[in-house]
Amino acid sequence: MTSAIDIVGVSKHYGPLTALDDVSFSVMPGEFFALLGPNGAGKTTLISAMAGLSRQDSGAIRIMGHDTVRDFRDARMTLGVVPQELVFDPFFTVRETLIFQSGYFGLKNNGAWVDELLFKLGLTEKANANMRALSGGMKRRVMVAQALVHRPPVIVLDEPTAGVDVELRQSLWDFIQELNRAGHTIVLTTHYLEEAETLCNRIAMLKRGRLVALEPKEKLLSQSGAREIALKLSGPLPTALESLKTREEDGRQILRLAELSTLEGVLATVREAGLEIRELAIVEVDLEQVFVAMMRGGRTA
Numbered sequence: 001m002t003s004a005i006d007i008v009g010v011s012k013h014y015g016p017l018t019a020l021d022d023v024s025f026s027v028m029p030g031e032f033f034a035l036l037g038p039n040g041a042g043k044t045t046l047i048s049a050m051a052g053l054s055r056q057d058s059g060a061i062r063i064m065g066h067d068t069v070r071d072f073r074d075a076r077m078t079l080g081v082v083p084q085e086l087v088f089d090p091f092f093t094v095r096e097t098l099i100f101q102s103g104y105f106g107l108k109n110n111g112a113w114v115d116e117l118l119f120k121l122g123l124t125e126k127a128n129a130n131m132r133a134l135s136g137g138m139k140r141r142v143m144v145a146q147a148l149v150h151r152p153p154v155i156v157l158d159e160p161t162a163g164v165d166v167e168l169r170q171s172l173w174d175f176i177q178e179l180n181r182a183g184h185t186i187v188l189t190t191h192y193l194e195e196a197e198t199l200c201n202r203i204a205m206l207k208r209g210r211l212v213a214l215e216p217k218e219k220l221l222s223q224s225g226a227r228e229i230a231l232k233l234s235g236p237l238p239t240a241l242e243s244l245k246t247r248e249e250d251g252r253q254i255l256r257l258a259e260l261s262t263l264e265g266v267l268a269t270v271r272e273a274g275l276e277i278r279e280l281a282i283v284e285v286d287l288e289q290v291f292v293a294m295m296r297g298g299r300t301a
């Protein structure tokens with residue numbers, strides 16, 4: 001089966017800065033894939049290269065088998081990108097924006113699909129509103145519609161929910177999930193890790209331009225050796241355990257253990273301090289914790 005996206009040894013430099021360092025991975029058709037990393041990790045640079053907006057210094061990217069440099073038009077036709085920044089012409093209405101965008105892809109009679117997109121994204125009432133008159137969240141919806149005018153099989157969303165309220169975010173995700181169920185491949189970057197955890201099947205993490213993790217979500221979560229425990233004690237936390245403390249929640253001390261096997265030593269320290277354990281619970285590891293651990297030290301994929 002042809003991959004939806006093939007990224008092969010891609011590097012990109014901005015002067016002395018290495019924005020992407022020999023990045024390789026593939027996304028299969030129908031996947032819901034997350035591309036995560038802290039600010040400046042290289043996510044947007046990679047997406048720009050996928051969309052042919054910038055060119056990698058070395059390596060190759062193929063979208064549905066089409067090389068983004070040699071076969072730019074076909075690669076672009078199969079890809080829909082929702083950019084991180086809101087880019088629009090303030091003098092066009094929402095509908096005009098989408099009809100013009102269709103024109104860029106050579107689609108002349110796209111009105112019915114544009115109307116369907118407007119409806120699906122809750123924009124029908126705003127169809128004739130000027131872009132500049134829309135709220136930020138509504139503009140974001142138009143960005144999504146714009147990326148879909150040519151019905152691309154592969155959709156890349158660069159932080160689509162930044163600054164979007166909860167209700168809008170939920171309906172956006174319902175729609176994106178519907179597209180995924182209909183067979184579209186989805187790649188998502190987000191700083192809301194619970195979003196990636198809920199929606200995505202496989203996760204890639206970038207750190208300073210390098211790929212540091214590439215795993216199915218469940219594997220990534222279960223592989224993480226680090227665990228947190230929540231401890232409620234009869235007195236203050238012994239000084240010897242202060243370095244393990246990550247935070248305090250409702251009177252419970254949350255301690256991070258490199259391995260669960262170190263719990264024994266923690267309990268011994270508590271006993272030696274003459275303290276009583278009122279509560280002890282193991283905190284389920286979530287993607288945020290894995291992410292933080294990866295970005296602090298981490299393994300290399």
Ligand SMILES: Nc1ncnc2c1ncn2[C@@H]1O[C@H](COP(=O)(O)OP(=O)(O)OP(=O)(O)O)[C@@H](O)[C@H]1O
Nearest residue numbers: 014017019037038039040041042043044045046084
């Ligand atoms: N046009 C450019 N010229 C110079 N440096 C750039 C340019 N675009 C990006 N960079 C740098 O490349 C690195 C990667 O940036 P990029 O925008 O790809 O990161 P990101 O992972 O998308 O971050 P964020 O989460 O903040 O969007 C950063 O150090 C950034 O400052």
